[in-house]
Amino acid sequence: MPYATTDDGVRLYFEETGSGHPVILVHEFAGDLRSYEPQLRHFGKRFRTIAYNARGFPPSDVPEQVSSYSQARAADDILAVLDHIGAPKAHIVGLSMGGFATLHFGIRHPSRALSLCIGGCGYGAELDKRG
Known part of the structure:
Protein backbone atom coordinates (compact mmCIF):
# COMPACT_ATOMS: atom_id res chain seq x y z
CA MET A 1 0.00 0.00 0.00
CA PRO A 2 1.30 3.50 -0.78
CA TYR A 3 1.73 5.86 2.18
CA ALA A 4 2.99 9.42 2.59
CA THR A 5 4.59 10.12 5.97
CA THR A 6 3.99 13.47 7.67
CA ASP A 7 6.59 15.43 9.61
CA ASP A 8 5.12 14.07 12.87
CA GLY A 9 5.40 10.46 11.66
CA VAL A 10 1.77 9.78 10.70
CA ARG A 11 1.33 7.59 7.63
CA LEU A 12 -1.37 8.70 5.19
CA TYR A 13 -2.70 6.09 2.79
CA PHE A 14 -3.27 7.32 -0.78
CA GLU A 15 -4.24 6.10 -4.21
CA GLU A 16 -3.36 7.71 -7.54
CA THR A 17 -4.07 7.40 -11.21
CA GLY A 18 -3.18 9.22 -14.40
CA SER A 19 -0.35 11.56 -15.31
CA LEU A 33 -10.83 8.51 -0.43
CA ARG A 34 -13.48 6.14 -1.81
CA SER A 35 -15.85 9.15 -1.90
CA TYR A 36 -13.75 10.42 -4.81
CA GLU A 37 -13.76 7.24 -6.90
CA PRO A 38 -15.71 8.85 -9.80
CA GLN A 39 -13.41 11.89 -9.76
CA LEU A 40 -10.31 9.68 -9.71
CA ARG A 41 -11.57 7.95 -12.87
CA HIS A 42 -12.58 11.20 -14.59
CA PHE A 43 -9.63 13.46 -13.75
CA GLY A 44 -7.16 10.60 -14.06
CA LYS A 45 -7.70 10.77 -17.84
CA ARG A 46 -5.93 14.17 -17.98
CA PHE A 47 -4.19 14.69 -14.63
CA ARG A 48 -2.13 12.84 -12.05
CA THR A 49 -4.97 12.43 -9.57
CA ILE A 50 -4.35 11.55 -5.92
CA ALA A 51 -6.86 10.90 -3.14
CA TYR A 52 -5.78 10.09 0.40
CA ASN A 53 -7.33 9.14 3.70
CA ALA A 54 -6.91 11.83 6.35
CA ARG A 55 -5.25 10.95 9.64
CA GLY A 56 -7.75 9.09 11.77
CA PHE A 57 -9.28 7.32 8.74
CA PRO A 58 -7.83 3.80 8.30
CA GLN A 71 -6.75 22.43 11.26
CA ALA A 72 -3.10 23.38 10.76
CA ARG A 73 -2.15 19.71 10.88
CA ALA A 74 -4.81 18.83 8.28
CA ALA A 75 -3.46 21.54 5.94
CA ASP A 76 0.10 20.36 6.45
CA ASP A 77 -0.97 16.77 5.75
CA ILE A 78 -1.88 17.91 2.23
CA LEU A 79 1.65 19.30 1.97
CA ALA A 80 3.06 15.94 3.12
CA VAL A 81 1.20 14.17 0.30
CA LEU A 82 2.39 16.78 -2.21
CA ASP A 83 5.99 16.42 -1.02
CA HIS A 84 5.76 12.63 -1.10
CA ILE A 85 4.70 12.56 -4.75
CA GLY A 86 7.57 14.94 -5.55
CA ALA A 87 5.45 17.67 -7.10
CA PRO A 88 6.22 21.35 -6.53
CA PHE A 105 -3.47 24.82 2.82
CA GLY A 106 -3.90 27.81 0.50
CA ILE A 107 -3.33 30.23 3.39
CA ARG A 108 -0.34 28.33 4.83
CA HIS A 109 1.30 27.23 1.55
CA PRO A 110 0.09 29.53 -1.27
CA SER A 111 3.17 28.95 -3.42
CA ARG A 112 2.40 25.21 -3.57
CA ALA A 113 -1.15 25.53 -4.96
CA LEU A 114 -1.94 25.74 -8.67
CA SER A 115 -5.58 26.25 -7.68
CA LEU A 116 -8.01 25.55 -4.83
CA CYS A 117 -11.48 24.10 -5.30
CA ILE A 118 -13.36 24.33 -2.00
CA GLY A 119 -16.84 22.89 -1.47
CA GLY A 120 -19.07 23.09 1.62
CA CYS A 121 -16.44 24.80 3.75
CA GLY A 122 -17.84 25.81 7.14
CA TYR A 123 -15.68 27.27 9.86
CA GLY A 124 -16.30 24.92 12.81
CA ALA A 125 -14.68 27.21 15.38
CA GLU A 126 -12.49 25.66 18.04
CA LEU A 127 -13.88 25.94 21.58
CA ASP A 128 -11.24 28.44 22.77
CA LYS A 129 -11.89 30.65 19.73
CA ARG A 130 -15.67 30.99 20.06
CA GLY A 131 -16.81 34.51 20.73
Whole structure:
Protein backbone atom coordinates (compact mmCIF):
# COMPACT_ATOMS: atom_id res chain seq x y z
CA MET A 1 0.00 0.00 0.00
CA PRO A 2 1.30 3.50 -0.78
CA TYR A 3 1.73 5.86 2.18
CA ALA A 4 2.99 9.42 2.59
CA THR A 5 4.59 10.12 5.97
CA THR A 6 3.99 13.47 7.67
CA ASP A 7 6.59 15.43 9.61
CA ASP A 8 5.12 14.07 12.87
CA GLY A 9 5.40 10.46 11.66
CA VAL A 10 1.77 9.78 10.70
CA ARG A 11 1.33 7.59 7.63
CA LEU A 12 -1.37 8.70 5.19
CA TYR A 13 -2.70 6.09 2.79
CA PHE A 14 -3.27 7.32 -0.78
CA GLU A 15 -4.24 6.10 -4.21
CA GLU A 16 -3.36 7.71 -7.54
CA THR A 17 -4.07 7.40 -11.21
CA GLY A 18 -3.18 9.22 -14.40
CA SER A 19 -0.35 11.56 -15.31
CA GLY A 20 0.22 15.26 -15.83
CA HIS A 21 -0.34 18.13 -13.42
CA PRO A 22 -1.29 16.73 -10.00
CA VAL A 23 -4.75 17.07 -8.50
CA ILE A 24 -5.06 16.17 -4.79
CA LEU A 25 -8.55 15.26 -3.52
CA VAL A 26 -9.26 15.84 0.19
CA HIS A 27 -12.32 14.04 1.59
CA GLU A 28 -15.13 15.04 3.95
CA PHE A 29 -15.57 13.89 7.56
CA ALA A 30 -18.22 11.27 6.76
CA GLY A 31 -16.20 9.65 3.96
CA ASP A 32 -12.72 8.68 2.86
CA LEU A 33 -10.83 8.51 -0.43
CA ARG A 34 -13.48 6.14 -1.81
CA SER A 35 -15.85 9.15 -1.90
CA TYR A 36 -13.75 10.42 -4.81
CA GLU A 37 -13.76 7.24 -6.90
CA PRO A 38 -15.71 8.85 -9.80
CA GLN A 39 -13.41 11.89 -9.76
CA LEU A 40 -10.31 9.68 -9.71
CA ARG A 41 -11.57 7.95 -12.87
CA HIS A 42 -12.58 11.20 -14.59
CA PHE A 43 -9.63 13.46 -13.75
CA GLY A 44 -7.16 10.60 -14.06
CA LYS A 45 -7.70 10.77 -17.84
CA ARG A 46 -5.93 14.17 -17.98
CA PHE A 47 -4.19 14.69 -14.63
CA ARG A 48 -2.13 12.84 -12.05
CA THR A 49 -4.97 12.43 -9.57
CA ILE A 50 -4.35 11.55 -5.92
CA ALA A 51 -6.86 10.90 -3.14
CA TYR A 52 -5.78 10.09 0.40
CA ASN A 53 -7.33 9.14 3.70
CA ALA A 54 -6.91 11.83 6.35
CA ARG A 55 -5.25 10.95 9.64
CA GLY A 56 -7.75 9.09 11.77
CA PHE A 57 -9.28 7.32 8.74
CA PRO A 58 -7.83 3.80 8.30
CA PRO A 59 -5.80 2.52 6.62
CA SER A 60 -4.09 5.86 7.39
CA ASP A 61 -2.72 6.02 10.92
CA VAL A 62 -5.04 6.89 13.79
CA PRO A 63 -3.00 8.80 16.36
CA GLU A 64 -4.30 8.49 19.93
CA GLN A 65 -3.19 11.94 21.11
CA VAL A 66 -5.72 14.75 20.69
CA SER A 67 -2.77 17.05 19.96
CA SER A 68 -2.20 15.11 16.72
CA TYR A 69 -5.35 16.65 15.23
CA SER A 70 -5.81 20.31 14.23
CA GLN A 71 -6.75 22.43 11.26
CA ALA A 72 -3.10 23.38 10.76
CA ARG A 73 -2.15 19.71 10.88
CA ALA A 74 -4.81 18.83 8.28
CA ALA A 75 -3.46 21.54 5.94
CA ASP A 76 0.10 20.36 6.45
CA ASP A 77 -0.97 16.77 5.75
CA ILE A 78 -1.88 17.91 2.23
CA LEU A 79 1.65 19.30 1.97
CA ALA A 80 3.06 15.94 3.12
CA VAL A 81 1.20 14.17 0.30
CA LEU A 82 2.39 16.78 -2.21
CA ASP A 83 5.99 16.42 -1.02
CA HIS A 84 5.76 12.63 -1.10
CA ILE A 85 4.70 12.56 -4.75
CA GLY A 86 7.57 14.94 -5.55
CA ALA A 87 5.45 17.67 -7.10
CA PRO A 88 6.22 21.35 -6.53
CA LYS A 89 2.55 22.37 -6.94
CA ALA A 90 -0.88 20.82 -7.34
CA HIS A 91 -4.54 21.63 -7.82
CA ILE A 92 -6.16 20.96 -4.43
CA VAL A 93 -9.83 19.92 -4.22
CA GLY A 94 -11.58 19.60 -0.85
CA LEU A 95 -15.10 18.98 0.37
CA SER A 96 -16.45 19.95 3.81
CA MET A 97 -13.74 18.91 6.30
CA GLY A 98 -11.44 18.56 3.31
CA GLY A 99 -12.55 21.95 2.03
CA PHE A 100 -11.52 23.56 5.31
CA ALA A 101 -8.14 21.80 5.12
CA THR A 102 -7.81 22.97 1.50
CA LEU A 103 -8.60 26.58 2.48
CA HIS A 104 -5.95 26.48 5.19
CA PHE A 105 -3.47 24.82 2.82
CA GLY A 106 -3.90 27.81 0.50
CA ILE A 107 -3.33 30.23 3.39
CA ARG A 108 -0.34 28.33 4.83
CA HIS A 109 1.30 27.23 1.55
CA PRO A 110 0.09 29.53 -1.27
CA SER A 111 3.17 28.95 -3.42
CA ARG A 112 2.40 25.21 -3.57
CA ALA A 113 -1.15 25.53 -4.96
CA LEU A 114 -1.94 25.74 -8.67
CA SER A 115 -5.58 26.25 -7.68
CA LEU A 116 -8.01 25.55 -4.83
CA CYS A 117 -11.48 24.10 -5.30
CA ILE A 118 -13.36 24.33 -2.00
CA GLY A 119 -16.84 22.89 -1.47
CA GLY A 120 -19.07 23.09 1.62
CA CYS A 121 -16.44 24.80 3.75
CA GLY A 122 -17.84 25.81 7.14
CA TYR A 123 -15.68 27.27 9.86
CA GLY A 124 -16.30 24.92 12.81
CA ALA A 125 -14.68 27.21 15.38
CA GLU A 126 -12.49 25.66 18.04
CA LEU A 127 -13.88 25.94 21.58
CA ASP A 128 -11.24 28.44 22.77
CA LYS A 129 -11.89 30.65 19.73
CA ARG A 130 -15.67 30.99 20.06
CA GLY A 131 -16.81 34.51 20.73
